[in-house]
Amino acid sequence: MKTPTTSILLALLLLPATLGAQNAAKAAKPTADRTYRHASGFFFRYPAAWKTRAVSEGVFVLTPRDADPDGELMLVLGDDAGGLTKASDPRAVRALDQIVRSILPGLTRTGKPEDERRGRSIATTLRWRGKGGNGRPIRAKLRVTILQGRAVGVLLVGDEKRFPLREPKTDAVFASFGFTQPKGDPRVVGTWRYDVSYVSGDFTGASCTYLTLAADGTCRIGGTRLGVGSNAGSGMTDRGGYTAGTWHTQGKTIHLRWKDGSSESWRFYVSADSLLFKNSPRAKKLWKRCR
Numbered sequence: 001m002k003t004p005t006t007s008i009l010l011a012l013l014l015l016p017a018t019l020g021a022q023n024a025a026k027a028a029k030p031t032a033d034r035t036y037r038h039a040s041g042f043f044f045r046y047p048a049a050w051k052t053r054a055v056s057e058g059v060f061v062l063t064p065r066d067a068d069p070d071g072e073l074m075l076v077l078g079d080d081a082g083g084l085t086k087a088s089d090p091r092a093v094r095a096l097d098q099i100v101r102s103i104l105p106g107l108t109r110t111g112k113p114e115d116e117r118r119g120r121s122i123a124t125t126l127r128w129r130g131k132g133g134n135g136r137p138i139r140a141k142l143r144v145t146i147l148q149g150r151a152v153g154v155l156l157v158g159d160e161k162r163f164p165l166r167e168p169k170t171d172a173v174f175a176s177f178g179f180t181q182p183k184g185d186p187r188v189v190g191t192w193r194y195d196v197s198y199v200s201g202d203f204t205g206a207s208c209t210y211l212t213l214a215a216d217g218t219c220r221i222g223g224t225r226l227g228v229g230s231n232a233g234s235g236m237t238d239r240g241g242y243t244a245g246t247w248h249t250q251g252k253t254i255h256l257r258w259k260d261g262s263s264e265s266w267r268f269y270v271s272a273d274s275l276l277f278k279n280s281p282r283a284k285k286l287w288k289r290c291r
Helices: 021-027 090-103 163-175
Strands: 033-037 042-047 051-056 059-063 073-080 107-118 121-131 137-147 150-159 190-200 203-213 218-230 233-238 242-250 253-258 263-270 274-278 284-289
Touching: 042 163, 073 090, 073 163, 090 107, 090 121, 090 137, 090 150, 107 137, 137 163, 150 163, 218 253
Parallel strands: none
Antiparallel strands: 033 042, 051 059, 073 150, 107 121, 121 137, 137 150, 190 203, 190 284, 203 218, 218 233, 218 242, 242 253, 253 263, 263 274, 274 284
């Protein structure tokens, strides 16, 4: 899992709410759910009475009708898992602890990570206690799982009285986490070649790189060949090797996510034999279809 400074890729639900006895009872009643779907394929369900809005890339705020900015806090966090298979890995625990304490520095983690089976993955629960900004005692609970190479979880923070009132809701949000393969524009499916050439004095060079976009949403890039020449002679080298990943399109934007945790997004324009990636006049790549 990456450090806490890495941008959150999937979702972040912020639910501040202070509830009186009557409102708390209303909040505990079952309600119909809505489904939030991220362009990456990640989705979750949340109560229909709540509102949601995006505040930045991969960060979403959900607010119930009875929300109070001075009350409890609920977050859904997502980030690349960095090849980890469960959130109880000491590296993940350290990163998650820093995330929580960066939000609420008055908290201290208690107990050991608690693992439980969640389908084919492992769900990990971490807990904290401490004081909030107003000096009142608070509790925090974070449930995390690894889903399609991403660490996704729900954080609940609240005082001793209010914490139990929201816990069933956040547990239900966590239980609803899922993933469906995002759709891609079928016109870009295939293998593409990107050529670059350059000249400096009597020295010339050229390289080619291959990008394969498969119909099942997987992709790979690499197979780069580099040729150089000058008055002294010429040569060719094959750098070989490929990096695998996944891809999908969203409108006129193509998103590429690689196994090493890196990602890139491009505006794209496609014809029968050409695929142009272009984010600015200088940031562009013209791919030619191989097959």
